[in-house]
Amino acid sequence: MTDRPLVAGVDTSTQSCKVVVCDATTGEVVRTGRGTHPDATEVEPARWWDAWQAATAGGLLDGVGALAVGGQQHGMVLLDERDEVVRPALLWNDTRSAGTARDLVDELGGPQAWADAVGIVPLAAITAAKVRWVRDTEPASMERATRVVLPHDWLTGRILTDGGGFEGWTTDAGDASGTGWFDAATREYRPDLLRLAAGRDLGLPRVAGPAEVVGRTRDGMALAPGTGDNMGAALGLGLGRGDVVVSLGTSGTAFARHDRPTADPSGFVQSFADAEGGFLPLVCTLNAARVLTSGAAMLGVDLAGLDDLALAADPGAGGLTLLPFLDGERTPNLPDATGSLHGLTRANATPENLARAVVEGMLLGLASAVDAVRDRAGCPVERVLLIGGAAASRAVRTVAPDVLGAPVAVPEPGEYVAVGAARQAAWALAGGDAPPAWPVAVEATVEPREPERGAELRARYADVLRAAHP
Numbered sequence: 001m002t003d004r005p006l007v008a009g010v011d012t013s014t015q016s017c018k019v020v021v022c023d024a025t026t027g028e029v030v031r032t033g034r035g036t037h038p039d040a041t042e043v044e045p046a047r048w049w050d051a052w053q054a055a056t057a058g059g060l061l062d063g064v065g066a067l068a069v070g071g072q073q074h075g076m077v078l079l080d081e082r083d084e085v086v087r088p089a090l091l092w093n094d095t096r097s098a099g100t101a102r103d104l105v106d107e108l109g110g111p112q113a114w115a116d117a118v119g120i121v122p123l124a125a126i127t128a129a130k131v132r133w134v135r136d137t138e139p140a141s142m143e144r145a146t147r148v149v150l151p152h153d154w155l156t157g158r159i160l161t162d163g164g165g166f167e168g169w170t171t172d173a174g175d176a177s178g179t180g181w182f183d184a185a186t187r188e189y190r191p192d193l194l195r196l197a198a199g200r201d202l203g204l205p206r207v208a209g210p211a212e213v214v215g216r217t218r219d220g221m222a223l224a225p226g227t228g229d230n231m232g233a234a235l236g237l238g239l240g241r242g243d244v245v246v247s248l249g250t251s252g253t254a255f256a257r258h259d260r261p262t263a264d265p266s267g268f269v270q271s272f273a274d275a276e277g278g279f280l281p282l283v284c285t286l287n288a289a290r291v292l293t294s295g296a297a298m299l300g301v302d303l304a305g306l307d308d309l310a311l312a313a314d315p316g317a318g319g320l321t322l323l324p325f326l327d328g329e330r331t332p333n334l335p336d337a338t339g340s341l342h343g344l345t346r347a348n349a350t351p352e353n354l355a356r357a358v359v360e361g362m363l364l365g366l367a368s369a370v371d372a373v374r375d376r377a378g379c380p381v382e383r384v385l386l387i388g389g390a391a392a393s394r395a396v397r398t399v400a401p402d403v404l405g406a407p408v409a410v411p412e413p414g415e416y417v418a419v420g421a422a423r424q425a426a427w428a429l430a431g432g433d434a435p436p437a438w439p440v441a442v443e444a445t446v447e448p449r450e451p452e453r454g455a456e457l458r459a460r461y462a463d464v465l466r467a468a469h470p
């Protein structure tokens with residue numbers, strides 16, 4: 001135990017609930033906890049609560065003065081008039097809503113109309129498409145629903161309810177900007193777009209300010225508004241100009257801070273709000289860390305074994321190219337795609353090349369995301385900060401600079417979403433115009449070693465993608 005002022009941050013992510021307790025002044029992580037989420041694309045929010053309880057068991061939060069929750073974006077939690085959950089939450093990676101996303105795009109007048117209205121074009125991932133899917137597929141659930149909230153809103157409200165301090169549902173601009181009914185540019189809801197999706201009005205959480213205290217437990221712990229996981233990571237990393245984050249969790253994301261909103265009608269770049277009053281243009285893929293776990297399972301090795309094999313192969317995997325769409329894909333928008341291996345010959349059919357193709361293919365999917373953040377959103381790419389579970393992979397760290405075509409730095413291992421949420425909590429506790437300055441230790445930046453080879457791989461991947469999905 002410690003007498004230092006403490007704050008806590010939570011990342012209620014796709015695979016797990018991670019909690020960090022930090023020194024409020026320096027950001028030093030002093031305790032951590034973790035609980036596991038079910039492996040599914042629709043999940044009872046009660047399971048998130050179970051994971052939160054497991055993560056915070058044994059007095060993890062003793063002495064904590066403020067807490068904030070960062071969470072997986074876009075998940076649809078429908079509540080009834082008694083705030084009971086109507087049906088399991090539909091998560092960002094549930095692709096059943098691909099068709100209803102297309103319907104919404106058409107009904108508003110096309111992709112440009114959506115990009116102009118809210119900075120994003122609905123895809124299966126976007127909450128509005130999920131609400132429309134429930135309206136069309138489960139009208140009785142929609143009939144019962146009176147309100148819709150996001151995963152981080154729900155866990156924040158549940159913690160406050162449990163702690164006797166619930167004063168009403170809240171969210172923040174960052175997470176709200178991933179719904180399809182909130183405009184990041186104006187920081188205002190578009191109830192007309194929610195009505196378009198749901199066929200009627202639904203209650204929405206109040207959008208709290210970035211450092212507001214939204215409630216207090218009976219023990220006096222203040223809750224800050226929380227935010228979406230990617231906005232949380234941006235806050236945890238303290239991004240500067242030229243920094244682009246590539247996060248390799250269940251999703252692969254590439255994003256940067258921006259001083260203005262963007263409007264990309266291709267739907268590649270989504271113009272989200274960040275958690276500090278700015279903007280966070282972001283590209284998200286459905287296939288990142290789990291491509292590596294599937295590759296390792298296919299080869300009968302663990303993740304360290306996959307690294308060994310991949311690092312024993314030459315760059316380019318002897319001509320093998322993996323399109324890593326194992327869970328369908330979001331960017332490019334190919335919800336029904338499957339993964340495929342191209343260029344297989346008797347000469348290159350080795351475990352080493354296959355492992356290399358798995359690592360390269362996953363990163364090549366993210367290379368287009370980094371390009372889009374630079375070319376479509378206008379963010380300079382001076383260095384890529386690699387975070388998320390799969391940033392721990394030695395092969396990923398080695399391959400990334402050439403494949404991404406940019407200098408790559410790996411921040412000291414850490415749960416940056418949870419740290420960002422903790423930093424928001426520290427900000428709410430201290431007040432003021434900006435979050436406290438917390439240093440982030442970053443390993444040396446690694447420049448691309450063979451940039452021409454990286455460019456060749458990106459060109460080959462683009463050719464294979466065009467041929468497979470004309």
Ligand SMILES: Nc1ncnc2c1ncn2[C@@H]1O[C@H](COP(=O)(O)OP(=O)(O)O)[C@@H](O)[C@H]1O
Pocket residue numbers: 013014015016248249250251289290292293303388389390391392393394
């Ligand atoms: N050394 C490693 N090499 C490759 N992948 C890893 C490694 N360590 C963890 N992972 C992967 O990271 C993923 C979890 O990352 P995380 O960022 O916590 O995901 P999420 O936020 O989506 O729940 C898991 O799929 C896990 O297999």
Ligand SMILES: O=C(CO)[C@@H](O)[C@H](O)COP(=O)(O)O
Pocket residue numbers: 013014015071072073074092125178228229230249250251252253282284
């Ligand atoms: O949908 C998005 C971003 O738009 C995803 O990034 C989710 O926010 C899930 O993140 P992870 O659980 O993979 O970190």
